[in-house]
Amino acid sequence: INPASGEPSDFSGFVERGMPCVSTNCILEGIPTILTDNEKGGYDAAEYLIKKGHKKIAVLSAPRNRISSAPNERLQGFKKALRDYGLEYDEGLFVESEFWDKHGAYVAFEKLYKRRQDFTAVICSTDWLAFGVYEYAEKHGLSIPDDFSIIGFDDDYASSYIYPTLTTFHQDSERIADLSCEIMMNLLAGFPAPEMLRCEAKFIERKSVKTLL
Secondary structure, rough: OOOOOOOOHHHHHHHHHOOOEEEEEOOOOOEEEEOOHHHHHHHHHHHHHHHOOOEEEEEEOOOOOOOOHHHHHHHHHHHHHHHHHOOOHHHEEEEEEEEEOOHHHHHHHHHHHHHHHOEEEEEEOOOHHHHHHHHHHHHHHOOOOOOEEEEOOOHHHHHEEEEEEEOEOOOOOOOOHHHHHHHHHHHOOOOOOOOEEEEEEEOOOOOOOOOOO
């Protein structure tokens, strides 16, 4: 199961029928789940920026009221990193996109930038949200990373071609797929399955972050 929309209750029928299945995009009660370690990704993104000298870090989040747990988990990791490094979370530097796409990100970032311009970096829940920020910067004469740095998440194919190339995290889709198949085979054979497995995302350092130290 790899749902992009809906509610967890929409998939309760799988459990009620005892149908073997594995979830790879959201946490569904009673169904074995394999996800990226999103909280660690959010933590690592914040830590990387902090070590580069950034203290005022904005967050552009994907919608948090949808079925995917990733946006909330990445935000929690970000907040934890701030606490560990003695920095306060600033709600005024948080903005949530209404949609997962580039246009939604553009609209959300425009709201943020009109409200605050004192941040030096932006962490985006996904690369596509980051692309929306790139578009806003281009249309308004802003330079990445000179005016602000940016980090995405997903390592979308375009992230290595956009200018400047986007620093991001690569999700190990092959590993998640392999584990899903392994668990499914075990379920079909009548063996128990782990409730949750997490796969670490690989940090991809490119050219969208400026060192302030």
